[in-house]
Amino acid sequence: MADLMGFDATKVEPNEPASAVPKGEYQVIIVESEKKPTSKGDGSLLNMVLQIVEGPFKNRKLYDRLNLWNKNEQAAKIAQGTLSAICRAVNVLTPHTSEQLHNRTLTAVVDVSEYQGNLRNEVKGYKPKQTAVAVTATASPDGFSGQTSKPNPFA
DSSP states (O other): OOOOTTOOGGGSOOOOOOOOOOSEEEEEEEEEEEEEEOTTSSSEEEEEEEEEOSSTTTTOEEEEEEEEEOSSHHHHHHHHHHHHHHHHHHTOSSOSSGGGGBTOOEEEEEEEEEETTEEEEEEEEEEEOOOSOEEEEEOOTTSOEEEEEOOOTTO
16 A cells, blocks of 8 residues: 555546557657566566657657567467567677666567457567668558658768
């Protein structure tokens, strides 16, 4: 229990619920990580909190978990592949702790899905930090038209 004496909600505007960020690629850093038991108690997950570091969604949080310690070999193998992508993206190839992956910029590929009527984000993969070339996608009759744009160095 926490002592909240002195707090008056009528004097503070309430926060609006955060919505999911749009599908896309975001520059992120891992700001927290910890090993937690699975809900069934038969394995452990690496829970990670990511923070977007650039763009209109800067400072928003994303969440991912890797099922690294699982009796299901396929689940563990998928999680190990994801961890390998993270390690390669931040150039820490043999980490001794998850903290060694913190505060290093990498690209998170993010999707949006629906869960119990609410939109939520799901990290689909990781890549090295993006450089100065940005790709934008727009819907077209063929399903995709991509434009590559380089930032104006004179702007």
